[in-house]
Amino acid sequence: MQFEHACGRTELFSEKYLSQPVGQILSARSGSRARAEYLHPVLSDLAKGPGRRPEIDFVVCDPYPDIAIAVESKWIGKTKPSIDKILWDLIRLEMLAHHSRARCFFLVGGTRADLDNYFKHKLFSGIEPGSQTKALLRTDVNRAHKTALVPTAELRIPILKKLFEAYQHFEFPHYVISRRSNPFPSEGPGNRYQVYVWEISSATNRETFRPKNSRHYSLDGSSQRDFYRDRAKRSESETDGIIP
Numbered sequence: 001m002q003f004e005h006a007c008g009r010t011e012l013f014s015e016k017y018l019s020q021p022v023g024q025i026l027s028a029r030s031g032s033r034a035r036a037e038y039l040h041p042v043l044s045d046l047a048k049g050p051g052r053r054p055e056i057d058f059v060v061c062d063p064y065p066d067i068a069i070a071v072e073s074k075w076i077g078k079t080k081p082s083i084d085k086i087l088w089d090l091i092r093l094e095m096l097a098h099h100s101r102a103r104c105f106f107l108v109g110g111t112r113a114d115l116d117n118y119f120k121h122k123l124f125s126g127i128e129p130g131s132q133t134k135a136l137l138r139t140d141v142n143r144a145h146k147t148a149l150v151p152t153a154e155l156r157i158p159i160l161k162k163l164f165e166a167y168q169h170f171e172f173p174h175y176v177i178s179r180r181s182n183p184f185p186s187e188g189p190g191n192r193y194q195v196y197v198w199e200i201s202s203a204t205n206r207e208t209f210r211p212k213n214s215r216h217y218s219l220d221g222s223s224q225r226d227f228y229r230d231r232a233k234r235s236e237s238e239t240d241g242i243i244p
Contacts, residue, residue, distance in 0.1 A: 018073045018109060022058055030060045030069060041067065042095045046170060054092060059102075067102045076110030076118045083123040084159045087136065090147060090200060091163070094176045098202035106137075106178070106198045113190030123155055137178055137198055146175040150209060151216035164211035168219060171208035177201045 019036060026034035037055045044053040062068040072089040074081045086106075093104035108115065119125060119139045126134035134153040138145040149172050151157050164172070178198040185194060211217035 018075060018107070019058075022071060022073060022107065026058060026060050026069060026071065030062070032060050032062050032068070035059050035061065038067070038070075040092055040096070041065075042099050043092060043167075046167060056092065056096070067096055067100045070096045070100075070102050070104045071107060072105075073107040073109070076108060076114045080114075080118060083121065083136065083156075084163060086124075087147075087156070087159060088163055090137075090176045090178070091149065091172065093200040094173055094202055097200060098173070098206060104200040106200055107195060108197075109193065109195045111190060112188060112192050112194045115194055115196065116190075123159070126153060126155065128155055138180055139196065142180050142182065144177060144179050146177060146203075148175055150174045151214065157216050161211075161217050164217045165219065168212040168217075169210055171210055173203060174207045174209065175203055177203055 023034040023036065036058055038059040040054040040056055044055075047053040056067075056070050057073050058071040059067045060069040070093060072093055074086060074089070089106055093106060096102045097104045110118070122128060124136045126136060131154065134148065134155075135145070136147055136156075149160060151160070178200050181197050181199070183194050183196045185192065188194070212219075213223060215221060215223035
């Protein structure tokens, strides 16, 4: 990226631009072929209706078609990805880490200034007055971090509800585990291009939930608890009407 910048070709930079370097690095480090836009083995079978089925940006299979490494990438520039797209990437990677036992990575690139500004967005930083900070990803330390999918971060509940609309009966994890590696390069002026990478993994004692059972995520706003409470009330009412 620094070479292209020096040549005055920064207009080339985009998420698609990352395809070549990411693919080359994956192939070189793994010794296997890197594949782009690979069908997600868990979610693709659940997708219904028109449109493309869920895919992973890059994978390495060993052996084919088993995924050994998976990478999702985003570019922060003039056009910035929405938080819901990043969150969906993290969820899909966690599923691969759990179901395929793959090593999964989420990569973000851009100028240092653009990245810093993006990381300050309240939906990313999780900073909300009067509430405990719940960052989407840690950008400051190389420490394991839990991103909650259960409705504990008020700011992200509407985003998650939208993401879960088409997957009401699917089991999602309570948390996505991430760990940052040092950004490269670690220092430099605001116009220097920088890359952040997080390894995404599944919790050791993984717990799951179905959106349809959550008052916050179900399509009608009801929960499994509401269902059983209403059923108990109906049962009590029917019992009260019985004459001994």
